[in-house]
Each structure stands twice: as C-alpha cells, then as structure tokens.
Amino acid sequence: MGLPDDYRAMARIRRFEERLTALKDAGEIPGSIHLCNGQEAIPVGAARTLRDGDYVTATYRGHGWALARGVDMAGLFAEMMGRDSAVNGGRAASPYLSDPGRWFVGENSIVGAGVPIATGAALTAQRTGSGAVSVVSIGDGAMNQGNVHEALNMAAVLDLPLVLVVENNVYSEMSRIEDMVRVRQLAERAAGYGIPGRVVDGNDPDAVAEAVGEAVTRAREGSGPSIVEAMTERLVGHYSGDAQHYRPAGEVAAAREREPLARIRAAADADLAARLDVIDAEVAAEVEAAIAAARAVPYPDPATVKEYVYV
Amino acid sequence: MSESLRYIQAVNAALTWALDSRSDTVYFGEDVALPGGPFGATKGLHKRFGSERIFDTPISETGFLGMALGAAMTGLRPIAEIMYADFTFVAMDQIVNQIANIRYSSAGRWKAPLVIRMQQGYSPGACAQHSQSIEAYLAHTPGLRVALPSTPDDAYQMLRTAVVSDDPVVVAEARMLYPTRGPVRTDAPVEPVGGARVVRDGRDATVVAWSRMVPAALAAADELAAEGIETEVIDLRWLNPLDFETVGASISRTGRLVVAHEANLTGGFGAEIAARAASECFTDLRAPVARVAAPDVPMPAAPALQKAVVPEAAHVVEAVRRTVNR
Ligand SMILES: Cc1ncc(C[n+]2csc(CCOP(=O)(O)OP(=O)(O)O)c2C)c(N)n1
Numbered sequence: 001m002g003l004p005d006d007y008r009a010m011a012r013i014r015r016f017e018e019r020l021t022a023l024k025d026a027g028e029i030p031g032s033i034h035l036c037n038g039q040e041a042i043p044v045g046a047a048r049t050l051r052d053g054d055y056v057t058a059t060y061r062g063h064g065w066a067l068a069r070g071v072d073m074a075g076l077f078a079e080m081m082g083r084d085s086a087v088n089g090g091r092a093a094s095p096y097l098s099d100p101g102r103w104f105v106g107e108n109s110i111v112g113a114g115v116p117i118a119t120g121a122a123l124t125a126q127r128t129g130s131g132a133v134s135v136v137s138i139g140d141g142a143m144n145q146g147n148v149h150e151a152l153n154m155a156a157v158l159d160l161p162l163v164l165v166v167e168n169n170v171y172s173e174m175s176r177i178e179d180m181v182r183v184r185q186l187a188e189r190a191a192g193y194g195i196p197g198r199v200v201d202g203n204d205p206d207a208v209a210e211a212v213g214e215a216v217t218r219a220r221e222g223s224g225p226s227i228v229e230a231m232t233e234r235l236v237g238h239y240s241g242d243a244q245h246y247r248p249a250g251e252v253a254a255a256r257e258r259e260p261l262a263r264i265r266a267a268a269d270a271d272l273a274a275r276l277d278v279i280d281a282e283v284a285a286e287v288e289a290a291i292a293a294a295r296a297v298p299y300p301d302p303a304t305v306k307e308y309v310y311v
Numbered sequence: 312m313s314e315s316l317r318y319i320q321a322v323n324a325a326l327t328w329a330l331d332s333r334s335d336t337v338y339f340g341e342d343v344a345l346p347g348g349p350f351g352a353t354k355g356l357h358k359r360f361g362s363e364r365i366f367d368t369p370i371s372e373t374g375f376l377g378m379a380l381g382a383a384m385t386g387l388r389p390i391a392e393i394m395y396a397d398f399t400f401v402a403m404d405q406i407v408n409q410i411a412n413i414r415y416s417s418a419g420r421w422k423a424p425l426v427i428r429m430q431q432g433y434s435p436g437a438c439a440q441h442s443q444s445i446e447a448y449l450a451h452t453p454g455l456r457v458a459l460p461s462t463p464d465d466a467y468q469m470l471r472t473a474v475v476s477d478d479p480v481v482v483a484e485a486r487m488l489y490p491t492r493g494p495v496r497t498d499a500p501v502e503p504v505g506g507a508r509v510v511r512d513g514r515d516a517t518v519v520a521w522s523r524m525v526p527a528a529l530a531a532a533d534e535l536a537a538e539g540i541e542t543e544v545i546d547l548r549w550l551n552p553l554d555f556e557t558v559g560a561s562i563s564r565t566g567r568l569v570v571a572h573e574a575n576l577t578g579g580f581g582a583e584i585a586a587r588a589a590s591e592c593f594t595d596l597r598a599p600v601a602r603v604a605a606p607d608v609p610m611p612a613a614p615a616l617q618k619a620v621v622p623e624a625a626h627v628v629e630a631v632r633r634t635v636n637r
Contacts, residue, residue, distance in 0.1 A: 055385065089418030098413075100420050105384065110408050116374045117409060120381020120389075127337060127363065127387060134381075147404070150374025157369060308419040309453050311477040 006205040007264055007276060009047070010040035011283045013064040014261060016073060019287050020063075020080065024240050029080050033094045036064040038203075038235035041260035042167050043068035045208025046135060049216045055103050055125070057118035057136040060095030061167075062107035065137060071099045073287070077294035084300040091308070105134075111172075112138060112145030115164065119151040122160035122225075133161040133219040135212070141172025143186045152225065156193045161219035163212060166229045167202060173238045174246045187229035195225050202230030203260045235259055312498045319489040321463040322352045322428075324497060325470035326390070330360045333388060336474065338365040339375060340392025340428075349394055350430065350489055372402035376427065380410050383425040383479070390474065396431035396445045396483055403448075410479045411454030426473045430484040432523055432573055433621055435614045442610035444522070444574035449481050450550040450583070456480040456504055457550040461525035463493040465548060471501050480504070485523040507554035509561065513541035516567035516631045519558055519584055521547040524571040524603070524622065531627035540635055550580055555587050559595075562588060566597035567634045571627050576604040598637040601630040 017035045024033055036043070039061070047068035050056070058065040066076060071087065078085035080094045088097050098106025105121055108114040118136035125132040142148055143166060155162040166186050170177060183189060190197025196218070200211040208230055215226035233255040237244045244252070256262060268276060316324060329336045338353065344367045347354035356365050368375040372393060379389040393399050399406065406427070413421050433442040450457045456478050460466040466484060473480035510525065511532050520528040525546045532542035543561050547554070562568050568588050570581035585600040603626045611617055 057381075088416060088420065091416045091418050096412075096416055098417050098421065100384075100417070105381065106413075106417070106421075108409075110404055113377065113404055113409055116377020116405060117381035117384070119374065120378040120383070120387075121385045123337075123378055123382045123389075124385035124387050127382075147373045147377060150369070150371035151377060154369050154371055154374045154378065158366075308415045308417075310456075311414070311422055 003264065004275060004279065006044055007261070008279050008283060009044040009068060010205070010260055011280060012073070012286065013040045013043070013067050015283050015287045016067060016076070017063060019291060020077070021240065023081070023291070029094070030082050031093050033080065033240045034061040034238065035236050035240070036061050038255060038259045039167055039169060039232045040064050041205040042137070042165060042202050042208055042230045042232060045205035046165060046212040048205070048209045049213040050133070050135065053103060053130065053132045055105050055118065055121040055132060055134040057105040057114040057121070057134070058107050059111070059114060059138055059142070060107055060109045061139065062137070063094070066097065066099065066104055069104050070102045071104055073290040074293035077290055078297040081294055082299065083294065083297040085294075085297055090300040112142040112148040114138065115148045115151040119155045119160060119162055122155060122162040123158070125161050126158070131220060133163060133216050135163045135165060135216070137165045137167055139172055140166060140168040140170070140177040140186055141175070141180065143189065144180060152193050152195070155225040156195050159222060159224040161222070162225035163215040163219055164225065164227045165212060166227060167232055168229055169232050169234045171234060171238065185229055187227050190227040195227065197227040197229065199229045199231060202232035203258055203263060205260065233258065313494040313496050315492055316463050316467075316495045317490055317492050318463045318466045318484070319350055319352055321467040321495045322470060322484065323354055323356070324495065325467045326353060326356060327359070328471060329390065329474040330356060330364050333474065335386065335388040336364070336390060337382065337387055338390045338392070339368050341368060341370055341394050343367060343392050348392070350486070352392070372398050373405055376402045376405035377409060379425045379427070380405060380413065380423055383423045384413065384421045388424050388474065390426040390428060393427060393429040395441050396429045397440050397443050399429065399445060406449070406455070407452050411452045414478070415454055422477050423479045424477045425479050426470070427479070427481045428470070428484070429481070430486040430489070432485050432487055433610050433617060434487055435617065436612055437610070438612045439609040444572065446483055446550055447574060447578055447580045449483070450580055454479070455551060458482045459522040459548065459550065460484060461488065461522050461546050461548070463491065464495045467495045467497065468499060468502050469548065472504055475501050476504050478504070483522070487523050488526070491526070505549045505552040505554055507548055507557040508546045509543060509557065510546045511542065511544040513543035513565065515541045515565060515635050516569060517543045517545060517558070517561040517565045518569045518571060518627060518631065519545045519547055520571040521550070523573055524627070527622070527624040528571055528627050530624040531631065534624065534628050535631055540631060542631055555591070558584065558588070559592050562592040563595045566595055568596065569601045569603060569627065569630045569634055571603035571622060571630070573605060573622055575607050576602060577607050579604050598634045601634050603627050603630045
C-alpha cells in the first residue's frame with residue numbers, strides 16, 4: 001500500500017479507459033461507455049480497505065471498481081468488445097458487468113438500483129455471520145432516486161453492513177447537482193437516516209481510504225451503514241461522444257490540474273518521477289497485453305443466445 | 312397424508328415447511344413477522360423461527376425486492392411478500408430490470424433463487440389499486456417464473472416448488488380463494504416447476520383458466536353438462552413455464568377453445584394462449600377462440616359496478632355455448 005501502489009492502481013484504470021476510448025473510436029467497442037477518468041482515487045482508496053469476500057456494487061461508471069477489485073483486465077476488454085468473455089460472455093458489456101469470482105456484484109445501468117441489491121448482499125453477510133461488508137458506489141444524481149432512499153433507510157433499521165460511496169462528480173449527465181438538491185453536501189442526508197455521513201476529497205486515495213475504512217470498520221462491527229461522499233470531477237464527458245458544451249470554459253482544464261494522477265506527478269521529486277515513469281511503462285505494457293489477449297477471444301456463438309435465461 | 316386446509320392455511324404450511332427445512336430461507340415484507348401478515352399467511356412463523364428468519368421491512372417495495380435479489384445472489388433464498396399485487400408496480404424496476412436479468416446478463420454466473428409472494432384480484436368494495444390481476448405484466452418478462460395456484464393443494468405445492476427453484480418465481484395467489492378449503496398433500500415430494508392440469512374431462516370444448524377462474528370454469532362445466540355440453544377444463548397453473556402441450560392436446564380432442572381470466576382483455580395472457588392456438592392448432596379448431604376477461608376498464612369499487620365487469624361462471628357458460636353452437 002501507499003503511494004507507488006496507489007499510483008499503479010489508478011494508472012491501470014486510467015490507461016485501461018484511455019485505450020478503451022481509442023478502441024471505441026476505432027470501432028472495436030460497440031455501445032456506450034462511461035469513463036471514470038479523474039475519479040480513480042475513489043475505487044482505489046476504497047478497495048484498500050476491503051478483503052476477499054467483501055461485496056462491491058457499482059454503476060455503469062464502474063470500470064475502476066472492477067479493476068480495483070481484481071476483475072481480469074483482458075476479460076473486461078473482451079466483454080466490452082462484445083466477445084465471449086469469461087466475465088459475462090458478451091451479455092453485459094460496459095455498463096452492466098459483474099464477476100462473482102471477485103465478489104463484484106456488478107455494475108448497474110439503472111440509476112440507483114444497485115443500492116437495494118447491495119443491501120441484500122449486506123443482509124447475507126449479516127445473516128450468515130460471514131463478517132463481510134457490502135460497499136456500493138453511486139453518483140451524486142442517484143441520491144435523488146427513491147430506490148436509494150428505500151435501501152438506505154432499510155439498511156439503517158436492520159443495522160446492515162453497508163457502505164454507500166457517493167462519487168460526487170458535480171454532474172449527472174448534463175445537469176449540475178446544485179440545481180437538483182437543496183443541501184450543500186449530499187452526506188448531510190445521512191442525518192435523515194440516523195447514520196454517519198462524511199465528505200472527503202475524492203481525488204486523494206488516502207483520504208478516501210481513511211473515510212471508507214472507518215465506515216467499513218463500523219459496518220463489520222455490526223453498527224450499520226454509513227455514507228461517504230467523495231468530491232471529484234469528471235475529466236471527460238458523461239459518455240463516449242459527449243461534447244460537454246454544457247461545461248463552462250476552463251472547467252475541464254482546471255480539473256486536469258487537480259486530478260489524482262496529476263497531483264502525484266506535480267508533487268513528485270525527480271526520484272519519484274523516475275519511478276512513476278517506470279510504473280507507467282509497465283502499466284502500458286500490461287494494458288496492451290490485455291488488449292491482445294482480449295482480441296484472441298472469439299465472438300459469442302449466436303446459437304447460445306437463449307442460454308442462461310433459466311437455470 | 313392429506314390434510315383439509317383453507318387456501319391461506321396451505322400457504323402458511325408451505326412457508327413453515329420452507330423455513331423449517333431450508334436454513335438458507337428468510338422471509339420478509341410488510342407486517343409479516345409479529346403481526347402474522349394482513350391475511351394471516353405468516354401466522355405463528357415469527358414465534359417459531361424468530362427475527363433472524365422472518366422480519367418486517369419498511370414500506371419500501373423497491374428496496375426490499377432489491378434486497379431479496381442481492382441476498383439471493385450471495386447465498387440466501389429469500390421469500391419476499393408484496394402485500395397486494397398492485398404494489399408491485401412501484402417496484403417493477405427490481406423485478407423486470409434486475410431480478411429477471413441477472414442470470415442471463417452474467418452468462419449464468421449469478422443466479423437469483425428467490426420467491427416473490429403476492430395475492431391479487433378483486434374483492435367486493437376493493438378499489439382499482441387493490442384489485443388488479445397483474446400476471447400478464449410478469450409473464451411478459453423472460454427470466455421470471457410465474458405461478459398462479461387455484462386450490463389449497465396447489466397453494467402448498469407450487470409455493471414449495473417456488474422456494475426450491477433456483478430461478479426467481481412470482482407466486483400470485485387469489486385473495487378471493489383464501490377461505491376455500493380442500494385436501495392438501497402435506498407429505499408429497501416437491502414438484503418440478505411447471506405443468507398445466509386437466510381438471511375435468513370433456514369432448515365438446517376446452518376451457519383454459521387459472522387462479523380464481525378455475526373454480527368458476529368448473530362451476531360453468533357443471534351447468535353446461537346439464538345441457539349436454541361436455542367441457543374440458545384446464546388449470547394452466549404456471550404461465551411460465553407455459554405448458555401449451557397440454558392445451559394443444561385438449562384442443563385436438565375438442566376443437567374448441569375458451570380462455571378465461573379475471574384480468575383485463577387487451578394484452579391479457581389469454582391473448583397469448585389464443586395466439587398459440589391459432590398458430591399451432593389451426594387445423595384442429597372448429598370455431599373461433601373465445602376469451603372471457605374483464606373489459607378494459609379500471610376496477611370500480613362499488614359491488615354493483617364490479618358485477619358488471621368481473622368475469623364469473625356465467626360468462627364462461629355463455630362463451631362455451633357460443634363456441635359450441637357455431
Ligand atoms: C432510472 C434511470 N434514469 C435515467 C437514466 C439515464 N442516466 C444514465 S446516467 C444518468 C446520470 C446519473 O448521474 P449520477 O448519479 O450523478 O452519476 P454519474 O453518471 O455522474 O456517475 C442518467 C440520468 C438511467 N440510466 N436510469
């Protein structure tokens with residue numbers, strides 16, 4: 001743990017998504033992709049506090065969570081290429097993938113819907129006494145979904161080991177969160193459920209790990225759910241192809257100065273910078289190898305299209 | 312061994328069996344624990360099994376159906392109760408987008424062995440939001456199993472089947488049938504999912520019905536027999552998996568088909584049965600398929616108005632006569 005490891009974990013996500021964008025532009029990825037460029041410190045910081053057996057549920061913007069929890073990178077590329085991947089056999093693609101082998105309950109492309117499901121994973125942990133916790137990530141806009149409200153209140157009254165991470169990247173698609181709520185911080189809503197809520201710098205993996213770690217400990221001890229609101233910014237559009245005309249001039253450029261990787265780079269002395277260069281090169285090689293492996297995965301056999309509807 | 316039980320008691324017996332014989336089951340919903348459920352379906356279960364196994368949720372259908380899914384994916388076998396089928400509509404996302412999809416979209420890597428128990432249909436004075444028969448909405452969605460027991464024995468057997476199934480099953484009971492009494496085979500082995508049943512033989516016409524319309528169709532068949540018309544009655548039991556084989560075989564004997572359900576006519580599951588009959592039994596049919604259903608109006612509350620829309624045995628009698636006399 002610590003700086004070089006976090007840097008590598010975040011660089012893997014960044015590089016994965018940069019290459020994904022290029023593959024999308026080249027026509028190798030059908031369908032929409034939603035990138036977490038700029039938000040990598042949140043899954044990376046949170047994952048540091050988790051063990052094998054802990055569940056993670058994310059949104060369509062969940063590639064970072066999948067990678068941070070150890071889902072196979074080549075499998076992710078193959079899945080997004082519409083190939084017969086070992087992840088989900090081309091049935092899920094970018095916005096709805098999951099991996100039980102890594103306790104990744106999965107992404108969800110219905111806003112907020114993962115929170116009740118993550119609450120169910122927390123129920124299993126509680127009823128079986130497994131000691132696991134269930135972490136679920138959503139965006140700021142999802143806080144206005146009824147399903148999130150229902151699940152949070154239920155998790156609170158049942159004292160379930162749930163941690164809700166709200167990745168506040170200012171926008172929900174093209175709308176600013178300040179136009180959609182009357183609270184200054186979304187974590188203030190925790191008081192309405194009688195649970196703790198904290199706001200942290202979502203561009204700092206240490207800050208995220210500290211806050212999520214506290215919530216995870218509380219959950220493991222049987223003291224119930226918490227909300228961690230991680231403040232961050234999107235470096236790219238909501239989806240591939242979003243021209244972002246709704247963002248004021250200079251906003252993205254300013255965000256690029258504050259994003260987690262740039263921050264580490266800016267603070268690095270020559271020694272560290274050299275080590276980071278090595279990491280970047282290793283990550284780039286890992287990502288290229290994953291793409292090559294993904295390209296070798298065949299497309300799914302259309303004859304199998306009706307498989308898996310029922311057991 | 313067979314016991315004489317009311318429908319609702321058979322539900323209670325099946326739930327007792329589930330909590331007793333499977334340690335991975337948990338039961339939740341609104342007012343189901345200490346209160347024993349609004350209709351007594353869970354009477355005594357909390358006392359016997361405790362809050363670890365059966366507990367009350369907030370009034371949060373989306374929340375607790377999603378919780379059922381997450382719990383099912385990770386190793387429990389939840390049974391979630393929707394108090395009235397009408398309340399399903401506030402939670403359709405969790406049923407249609409989540410529960411029904413997860414196995415397919417993960418290429419079989421997750422499964423969702425859960426049961427959603429509900430009761431449906433009209434009763435005198437119940438308003439439009441406590442009266443609907445919603446099975447067609449559910450049967451439209453691949454990934455779900457849909458069960459509609461019409462007798463105390465089926466209320467017991469089909470609920471146990473649902474609990475054991477590794478696929479998500481919606482069991483929609485008929486509130487109006489809760490007081491009906493019948494023999495329940497409490498020691499029968501758990502049946503596999505699916506299967507329609509010929510509940511009365513007849514050579515002149517086939518009536519396919521489910522839920523409350525099964526006893527109505529049987530009463531109609533008695534009346535028709537007095538006129539010399541022999542009606543075969545099929546209790547469809549499961550809309551998914553659909554046992555059309557049993558229906559088709561009956562049509563090949565009778566040449567005439569009437570489908571009867573309490574739900575509205577347009578887009579009702581009767582339309583699916585009629586369409587299948589048209590494409591698979593065309594040459595066997597000697598008369599147009601007839602449908603008995605509520606007309607396309609919301610359910611009124613006043614009993615005088617309900618009488619004008621709710622299908623009963625008399626409507627089945629009339630439809631069979633029309634079909635036979637062509
Ligand atoms: C129920 C539902 N409504 C609308 C959408 C369309 N939609 C997809 S993402 C999104 C914005 C969500 O914003 P936020 O929760 O802040 O997350 P972010 O995309 O910023 O990560 C919307 C409205 C959807 N997928 N599901």
